[in-house]
Amino acid sequence: MNTSVLEASSTGTSALEAARLMLARDIRLALRKRGQLVQPLAFFAIVTTLFPLGISPELSRLRDVAPGVLWVAALLSSLLALEFLFRDDAQDGTLEQHVLSGQSLTWLLFAKTVAHWLLTGLPLAVMAPLAALSLGVPAAALSGIVVSVAIGSVALSLIGSIGAALTLGVKRSGALLSLLTLPLSMPVLIFGARATDLAIKGAGFAPPLYLLGALAVLGITLAPLAAAAAVRISLE
């Protein structure tokens, strides 16, 4: 099922073409296991349900904590989704084949992370407004929430790819992965929650969104390099 990527090495395919093949392969494989894709989304919905039960059913109070609730839930569910990023490929040896394929591992991992974002981050952004509505957020703020979660989850996927690559060889890596990833994700949480907060209050939320975008761009630039180095080390 991954022959296309492997063949790409022998036929002198360009790095971009290999990355495109990888993206298509990862999405095709993931769509065969739809149940797995739904899990992080269900987790997101459950976590946002826990807060009204834990705090208060009053919408006015929930509205105040809504940005934090939404972003903490998004952070946790993106952490949960990192399990799917490399695990299957590492277990059946496909990842080693990618390392040996002669293609740029940086590009291949970037493509994998993009696929991961399309399959987990983007659905999260689409689902965030539903959760937001249940927390008493006015409908006018929803577009801002979609945009901020969409951009923020790019950064989260990329930061997470480094942590997932570093913990590839570690058994029962869940707790360690969160210890590595969450401190690095805190700026995303801060700017994302701030943008959401401003959107709820009806103010201009562009400044924190720009900062979120800057984090995403920085992640796109550097994270695949670090992840490639980490995968090489983990598979040594």
Added chain:
Amino acid sequence: MAWTWFHRLGSPPYIYGLAARLTPWFAWLSAALLIGGLYGGLVLAPPDYQQGDDFRIMYVHVPTAWMSLMVYTTMAVAAAVGLIWRIKISHAVAASCAPIGASFTFVALVTGSLWGYRMWGTYWEWDPRLTSELILLFLYLGYMGLRSAMDDMQRADRASAVLAVVGVVNVPIIHYSVLWWNSLHQGPSVMQLAKPTMPPSMLIPLLVMLLGFTTLFAALLLVRLRAEILNRERTASWIREAVTQ
């Protein structure tokens, strides 16, 4: 020929001996500076006109907070050197740095919290500096957690080195994002350590304490480095000679 001293720095037996010889120097220098600095800070320096004697915890809090960042930077530089040039001894330095840095960070957090209790009336305030210190502690814990999760020393070295480098890129981002986060929520912090008007009688003990803690770090690092080298080279023949000496 001029580079032989540099190549020797990569040799574990040489570094082991060098660390053994340098440790007492740094340890005694550090003891003298810390005693002198504490005397200057706790006895000679006048009470602050606003904070009274409470400000004196600064003589431990500020140096440890400063060290927590310096040790992280040292660790990341050593890790990067080890990663790029594959020098084993740099990885040993980075591994030795982490527990020391985490301890400094912890002391900075505790003293900051105690100081905060006297200043703000609560043991914990989400002050930007304290918050970044806390995140820094998590970064140290993550680094040590990753090391301890891997059985193979070389893999642990290189994986944790990648993490240290990623972390050092993130430390300024985390610091400024926390700073902006906090300034958006509440007014500027009560504590203003960087008062340019601090009189010399208060400032000089602080600088002496900074030097004292830096040399303390050097002494602790050398001791830990020797232990780390012993652990890594335990099958090497020179160890028997070095230990039985």
